[in-house]
Amino acid sequence: MDVAEAVAAAISSTKADGERAVEAMIACITDSLKKGEEVSVAGFGIFEAKTRAGRIGRNPRTGAAIQIKAMKVPKFRASKTLKDAVK
Numbered sequence: 282m283d284v285a286e287a288v289a290a291a292i293s294s295t296k297a298d299g300e301r302a303v304e305a306m307i308a309c310i311t312d313s314l315k316k317g318e319e320v321s322v323a324g325f326g327i328f329e330a331k332t333r334a335g336r337i338g339r340n341p342r343t344g345a346a347i348q349i350k351a352m353k354v355p356k357f358r359a360s361k362t363l364k365d366a367v368k
Contacts, residue, residue, distance in 0.1 A: 314355055326359040 289299025335351040
């Protein structure tokens with residue numbers, strides 16, 4: 282909610298408009314990642330979907346070996362601008 286409130290204040294609008302704007306941006310990024318596309322936000326960073334290879338894991342209860350399937354996972358790389366701002 283804090284991000285939505287900040288967006289609403291920045292665009293001089295209502296909190297509901299801010300929430301819709303934030304939700305629309307997240308939905309857009311999610312849809313692009315599902316398609317395997319990379320999303321770049323200037324001055325912020327790059328979102329991308331990477332494939333994590335399958336591997337053998339352990340069941341913590343039984344200790345038995347189990348096969349973990351390969352899967353896509355979201356990754357984020359911060360831009361130099363964002364890194365410098367956080368320092």
